[in-house]
Amino acid sequence: MKYVLLAVAAAVTLGAAVILGPADVPLRDIMSSPIVWQLRLPRAVLAFLVGGALGVSGVALQALVRNPLADPFLLGLSGGAGLGAVAAIALDLPGPWALPLAAFVGAVGAMALVYRLGLMGGAELDPRILLLGGVAVGAFAAAITTAIVSLAQATELRNAFLWLWGGFSGASWTTVLVILVYAPLPLGVLAAAARPLDLLALGEEPAQYLGADVRRLKRLVYLAASLLTAAAVAVAGVIGFVGLIVPHLCRLVWGRLHRALFPTAFLAGGILLAAADTLARTVVAPRELPVGIVTALLGVPVFAFLLRRWTVS
């Protein structure tokens, strides 16, 4: 029943995202309007896919580092993406895809660095070092980014931060296609790791005794979740909060089994972000709010409510 409700909510959210918008498109013209076909629909789909990716990535990373504060962007990815984006503008890289590609490269670079740091203690990825390394690499990348922005002459650079704060203005069928082609691989890897991740929740040693290849599992989950987030950054910038609270919401409702958590986190993340983007586009029209503000405004009260129920029961 809860699954049906979630699916219905997803359909309603996507429908609303297509019908509602700052431009007046009469209902009967919805099928023919280029505003709907070229702007609203790809934007709604992209917001849904990115929200889903961030939700799943958050579930995986929280399970991996066994820390409820883990967020897909905590592990240095946002800092790396920001550095990539600013470098692309500072170097004046040509082409419409320069910025997202550079952000992706930056995020993957930061991920590789954190991964390397995580392996410093030996062959095992140490979750604590991953967290600390992520924060350190993120801070370092942010420092270089700020240095470039304050030393370079281009006034455009300050706008790179606007992009980085996230949003779906750049949505098109091309970006949707990029995610559709890219995301199934990391999503598949994570789905296959659902059962071993349940075991990992018992602790690394018990998981090992119960037959999980913990060493390989941690590496695969880390890489898959990070690559998923890096793609999200490339098409939508850094949208905080979805990857942090959606996993908790889903755990409160669906329990701790990853077989249920992954699909529900995907749908819930998609719903949250598609709804947030619809609000961002419409509530202050003709202006627009940065979507990250709306995800926080929507998410925090729901989160606080559930947290209360959770701690009371």
Add this chain to the structure above:
Amino acid sequence: MRRWAHRTHLAGLLLFAMPACREAGRTPPSGDLVVTDDAGRRVALAAPARRVVSLLPSFTELLFAIGAGDRLVGRTTWCDYPPEALRVPSVGDGMPPNVEAVAARHPDLVVLYRSGPNVTAAAQLERLGIKTVLFDLNLLEQVGPAARRLGVLTGRVASADSLAHTSDSLLAALPQPPTPGPRSLVFIVWDNPPIVIGAGSYLDRLAALAGARNVFHDIRSPSAQVSIETIAARDPDFVAVLSDSAVPPRYAGRPEWRVVRAVHARRFLFLPGQLFGRPGPRVAEAVRELRRRLEQP
């Protein structure tokens, strides 16, 4: 009794006459040159400033335009007009001002744009005994008052007044509320997220003066984030971008932007930043230039 009354009357006359004296520019002992700046501070100089540091390109332009360019001993890296300005030593990008670099020029007046960091910098300079003046310069309406006060502080009152008069009369010619011409445009400052210019910016007024309608005139702030959808729905005839080259912006090739008719048809107006990037003494020139570009087929 009558004599006494006569005397008080005389004293009254004198009292009234004194401010008139000041306005006429005679020389009372000190504080001859007094203006109130846009931070509400009273700025008094004993004599016209001889060593001025300008921390905004518009102020640099204004100082040269009123004939006080030779007083400039410091400018920002952005001050690139008129060409003579480039011969003045730079004190950095001014964001925020490098107080030490400014002080090292030994100025007797520092002209700053009124913003948070600049107010702090002005207070620091004042503590070093350097006079500062803070001006707003976001709108065309502020060009005239800024020019007049700079004229007082540099002793170039006459030319400053004539410049201010030109700028003010240009604006006076603008009907209130502006009746826009048949052509419409959008100023796109940034593409992702899309940032456009609203009514709070001098560019909005510039467009109206050139006979064009800014499709985001209903947004009161100087700039705002909007969605591509809104731009497409408002369907401007032109997309104006501040750019020194005529290379279409990189978003012009992206599918989501091509829903905007003017982007699809590549109807871009490339406005050089030196002339259009800031309100200043060349408003009339900017208006003429924009009108010329709007009228091109």
